[in-house]
Amino acid sequence: MKNLDETVQKKINSWLEGDYDEETKSKLRKMIDEGQSDELTDAFYKDLEFGTGGLRGIMGVGSNRVNKYTLGKATQGLSNYLKKTYTDEQIKVVIAHDSRNNAEEFASIVADVFSANGIKVYYFESLRPTPELSFAIRELDCHSGVMLTASHNPKEYSGYKAYWSDGCQVIKPHDKNIIAEVNRIESVEQINFNRNDELVKVIGAEMDEMYIDRVVSESVYPEAVKAQHDLKIVFSPIHGTAVDIVPKALKRLGFTNVNLVEEQCTPDGNFPTVVYPNPEEKEALSMALQKAEDLDADLVMATDPDADRVGIAVKNEAGEFELLNGNQTGVLLFNYLLSAWEEKGILQGNEYVVKTIVTSYLMDKIARSKGVNCYNTLTGFKYIGSLMTELQGREKFIVGGEESYGYLIGDHVRDKDAVVSCTMIAEMTAYYKNEGLSLYDVLLDIYEKYGLYKEELISVKKEGKSGAEEIQKIMDGLRHQAPESFAGRNVVTVKDYMHLTETDVESGRVNSLDFPASNVLQFITEGDYIISARPSGTEPKIKFYISVNGQLSDESEYRQTSAELDEVIGKIKSELDF
Numbered sequence: 001m002k003n004l005d006e007t008v009q010k011k012i013n014s015w016l017e018g019d020y021d022e023e024t025k026s027k028l029r030k031m032i033d034e035g036q037s038d039e040l041t042d043a044f045y046k047d048l049e050f051g052t053g054g055l056r057g058i059m060g061v062g063s064n065r066v067n068k069y070t071l072g073k074a075t076q077g078l079s080n081y082l083k084k085t086y087t088d089e090q091i092k093v094v095i096a097h098d099s100r101n102n103a104e105e106f107a108s109i110v111a112d113v114f115s116a117n118g119i120k121v122y123y124f125e126s127l128r129p130t131p132e133l134s135f136a137i138r139e140l141d142c143h144s145g146v147m148l149t150a151s152h153n154p155k156e157y158s159g160y161k162a163y164w165s166d167g168c169q170v171i172k173p174h175d176k177n178i179i180a181e182v183n184r185i186e187s188v189e190q191i192n193f194n195r196n197d198e199l200v201k202v203i204g205a206e207m208d209e210m211y212i213d214r215v216v217s218e219s220v221y222p223e224a225v226k227a228q229h230d231l232k233i234v235f236s237p238i239h240g241t242a243v244d245i246v247p248k249a250l251k252r253l254g255f256t257n258v259n260l261v262e263e264q265c266t267p268d269g270n271f272p273t274v275v276y277p278n279p280e281e282k283e284a285l286s287m288a289l290q291k292a293e294d295l296d297a298d299l300v301m302a303t304d305p306d307a308d309r310v311g312i313a314v315k316n317e318a319g320e321f322e323l324l325n326g327n328q329t330g331v332l333l334f335n336y337l338l339s340a341w342e343e344k345g346i347l348q349g350n351e352y353v354v355k356t357i358v359t360s361y362l363m364d365k366i367a368r369s370k371g372v373n374c375y376n377t378l379t380g381f382k383y384i385g386s387l388m389t390e391l392q393g394r395e396k397f398i399v400g401g402e403e404s405y406g407y408l409i410g411d412h413v414r415d416k417d418a419v420v421s422c423t424m425i426a427e428m429t430a431y432y433k434n435e436g437l438s439l440y441d442v443l444l445d446i447y448e449k450y451g452l453y454k455e456e457l458i459s460v461k462k463e464g465k466s467g468a469e470e471i472q473k474i475m476d477g478l479r480h481q482a483p484e485s486f487a488g489r490n491v492v493t494v495k496d497y498m499h500l501t502e503t504d505v506e507s508g509r510v511n512s513l514d515f516p517a518s519n520v521l522q523f524i525t526e527g528d529y530i531i532s533a534r535p536s537g538t539e540p541k542i543k544f545y546i547s548v549n550g551q552l553s554d555e556s557e558y559r560q561t562s563a564e565l566d567e568v569i570g571k572i573k574s575e576l577d578f
Helices: 006-017 022-033 037-044 068-085 103-116 130-139 174-183 205-216 222-227 242-253 282-295 326-343 362-369 381-391 418-434 439-450 464-480 555-576
Strands: 055-058 092-097 120-124 144-148 157-164 200-203 233-236 258-260 299-303 310-315 321-323 351-356 373-377 396-402 406-409 452-461 489-496 501-504 510-512 521-525 530-535 541-550
Touching: 006 022, 006 037, 022 037, 037 464, 055 068, 068 103, 068 144, 068 157, 068 174, 092 103, 092 130, 103 120, 103 144, 103 157, 120 130, 130 144, 130 157, 130 205, 130 418, 157 174, 205 242, 205 418, 222 418, 233 242, 233 282, 242 258, 242 299, 242 418, 282 299, 282 310, 282 321, 299 418, 310 326, 310 418, 310 439, 326 351, 326 362, 326 396, 326 406, 326 418, 326 439, 326 452, 351 362, 351 381, 362 373, 362 439, 373 381, 381 396, 381 406, 406 418, 418 439, 439 452, 439 555, 452 555, 464 521, 464 530, 464 541, 541 555
Parallel strands: 092 120, 092 144, 120 200, 233 258, 233 299, 351 373, 351 396
Antiparallel strands: 055 157, 144 157, 299 310, 310 321, 396 406, 452 541, 489 501, 489 521, 501 510, 521 530, 530 541
16 A cells, blocks of 8 residues: 555555454455555554553554454463463463443453463453452452553543552563563464463452452541531542442441432443543533532542542532642642541651652642651652552551542552542541531642642643654753743753753752653752653653642632732743643
């Protein structure tokens, strides 16, 4: 076919001539006949790779698409690596899936390949949240696990999150080693799809009960829940996996007035009531907000399809529901848990909290004020989970979070967990209501005490091969000619996480960063404005994270100071201009 790169054409030919099913070949021939050169290039110009969230992409035909063969190849590579790593024992894995289209079929294919390779499979009977998959890996003493999900991506997407024995998503060296094994698979004939039913065990309700018990055990103030058991909560699973488990956990904790958004309670990979099943988007919570207004509720919560992230809305000073962003919810959780542990006298001096480098540094300030260590990791909850494993037995984990609406309370899993987040957000709301305060009141108190921090994320989409090249060009440009200032404030420090350097701009002094190498840049100005640039590991985007701050002498100054900081963010956005 004309206008196709030679490498792309070679890959297409290998699919047409190889041992692929006729349905796949027929779809591919149709694309060729219709002259879909751009689509074919995007589908074959590379192989799907593990990023910060695993394997994720658009469903369809091609090496850069999610389908039976790319999932089969990834699972065969993972199987080969597991067998090389654990040579003298029965290897065990857990598989779960969310409500995505084809998710159940894809999960079954993954079970086929694992079992065909002599690996014992614990297979969830139906859809389950991602954090329960992480929990099950540790509970069943497994070596690995796979979650079939594309999180909050549009309905065209699917994905594959690979986990290691600690219940954390794979990180170096395992991710690179798995990719190396995958790349050694040169033909589809090397993938074993012949399922061994004797090695597949179905699990379900019993694991749910153990998981919910652990979630509820993280409660710090059960007496506050008892006093406010009829707190009016509105919850939506946005057509995803939390539909049963979050209400059960809230009930187990003691809440008796949980109101579900019924229109969004049917698991459905087409997500018919929303544009994107993303709790970061106001549109996705519109039905929940309407129900909350009708009921005069105290709290609104909504989870994404695989129930690892949660968005919330609370009443502001005017009595209107206001969506909190991921940083604000995280700040409230960090503040509540550290204060509650302090009040209960259970801080022993070896506790820690953890967040990512692009998450609000207000959390660091709160932790310092309590004498608790706050670690920062690269973006991606797998780095938080990995640190938890590293510190296990030496330091006590309290809470972790990232700006993208993901939090974890307690060490029962090694990934973000919207189920435990929902229970603790509800408990936190009950505790403060018992004190005559709303979450909004508490947030303003925090801002007055520690400073008003405002953050904004800019995502610039760059699709396909040309988009990937453009993103790299932007990062190269920022490295070779770093901005000198933002919003009139001079850049004083540049952190390059690819080359692991921290440069003092005035003196030129360079220090080393103790992080895994990652394609991230941070520019820190006078007064600690922080601008971070990072290509997404799961989507065709480059992301810019802007963090600015100001002081409040009184809560009455909040709106004005907030507006002034919005103007600063606007200036920085115009200066970036990508």
